[in-house]
Amino acid sequence: MRIAEIRxxxxxxxxxxxxxxxxxxxxxxxxxxxxxxxxxxxxxDELADYYVGKDPRTIEHHYQVVSRHSHFMGGVLSAAMxxxxxxxxxxxxxxxxxxxxxxxxxxxxxxxxxxxxxxxDTAAEVAESAREQVERxxxxxxxxxxxxxxxxxxxxxxVATAVELVAAAREAIGDGVDxxxxxxxxxxxxxxIALALELEPFKILYYEDPLAPESVEAVEYIAKSVRLPIATxxxxxxxxxxxxxxxxxxxxxxRPDLSLAGGFTQVKKIxxxxxxxxxxxxxxxxxxxxxxxxxxxxxxxxxxxxxxxxNALTGPMAEIVAGQxxxxxxxxxxNDKPGLGxxxxxxxxxxxxxxxxxxxxxxxxxxxxxx
Numbered sequence: 421m422r423i424a425e426i427r428x429x430x431x432x433x434x435x436x437x438x439x440x441x442x443x444x445x446x447x448x449x450x451x452x453x454x455x456x457x458x459x460x461x462x463x464x465d466e467l468a469d470y471y472v473g474k475d476p477r478t479i480e481h482h483y484q485v486v487s488r489h490s491h492f493m494g495g496v497l498s499a500a501m502x503x504x505x506x507x508x509x510x511x512x513x514x515x516x517x518x519x520x521x522x523x524x525x526x527x528x529x530x531x532x533x534x535x536x537x538x539x540x541d542t543a544a545e546v547a548e549s550a551r552e553q554v555e556r557x558x559x560x561x562x563x564x565x566x567x568x569x570x571x572x573x574x575x576x577x578x579v580a581t582a583v584e585l586v587a588a589a590r591e592a593i594g595d596g597v598d599x600x601x602x603x604x605x606x607x608x609x610x611x612x613i614a615l616a617l618e619l620e621p622f623k624i625l626y627y628e629d630p631l632a633p634e635s636v637e638a639v640e641y642i643a644k645s646v647r648l649p650i651a652t653x654x655x656x657x658x659x660x661x662x663x664x665x666x667x668x669x670x671x672x673x674x675r676p677d678l679s680l681a682g683g684f685t686q687v688k689k690i691x692x693x694x695x696x697x698x699x700x701x702x703x704x705x706x707x708x709x710x711x712x713x714x715x716x717x718x719x720x721x722x723x724x725x726x727x728x729x730x731n732a733l734t735g736p737m738a739e740i741v742a743g744q745x746x747x748x749x750x751x752x753x754x755n756d757k758p759g760l761g762x763x764x765x766x767x768x769x770x771x772x773x774x775x776x777x778x779x780x781x782x783x784x785x786x787x788x789x790x791x
Contacts, residue, residue: 451464
């Protein structure tokens with residue numbers, strides 16, 4: 421079997437990849453560098469010169485060749501390799517007639533826990549949203565505890581509002597539902613520490629990205645100053661960054677993105693490094709139903725998986741992929757279809773033009789850049 425062609429598709433908010441073989445098997449993948457899909461597409465189109473004509477089943481070898489052929493790497497190339505890697509595993513599973521999770525060692529669980537997000541700017545809106553998600557069957561919820569326009573307010577105001585919103589959510593759902601916080605890198609270190617101390621009574625499962633993860637030293641400072649479990653890593657794009665984070669013993673959960681951090685080939689290794697350190701895998705999931713399925717296969721096959729986003733994709737965009745895995749009772753359900761078990765519907769792609777992410781800004785009251 422040989423790779424005959426690689427095609428990339430910019431559709432809606434997604435970058436989809438199809439790897440065609442000379443035996444008629446087609447693998448599906450997705451790039452995950454959100455906001456920069458155009459440059460990742462260019463990278464995949466360039467890398468296709470290497471892949472075409474090669475055996476798609478020597479996946480590890482291809483990853484080593486492509487990742488080590490140049491002195492320079494980065495998020496764009498990693499997202500490009502990740503997209504192709506996912507598609508190659510899909511091809512391998514189809515060629516053998518088994519699901520990708522079977523290739524990764526088999527299922528560690530029968531279904532995959534997913535969480536849903538709480539929305540709202542007021543305590544009443546947050547409480548209502550939280551109750552609605554529990555009624556839909558979700559046992560794990562996440563919220564960003566800031567009201568619209570928080571960038572214009574003082575740190576003290578934001579801490580007070582966050583406590584009010586989190587208290588409303590916890591009261592609405594009780595103690596039988598997990599509650600995590602997505603801080604989204606929106607606080608300075610002193611604000612993140614002050615907020616974490618105020619939130620201790622509310623049984624917070626994780627404190628996600630209190631600071632941008634690029635400065636591991638700053639994250640380490642926060643982690644040693646608070647008692648809430650830290651989750652971070654969604655921007656990381658290689659195994660070395662995750663190893664450094666785990667070795668420093670500053671996180672309870674790491675957030676590798678399968679479509680950014682090296683596909684199945686590398687993220688399986690990242691999970692293995694985290695396992696003996698008792699660090700959980702809380703994958704960062706954005707994208708189309710391709711990613712929903714791929715992440716579910718990863719989650720099924722690693723023992724230290726915890727949960728990931730529901731990432732509900734309904735309405736017109738759902739028709740670009742056939743065979744989506746259903747979600748019931750707060751879990752994504754697995755099946756035994758070969759490969760990823762889904763198919764990109766190419767004839768539907770033209771209906772949804774690419775939605776390029778424009779460069780915008782969020783600003784503090786003094787005009788400086790926030791986030």
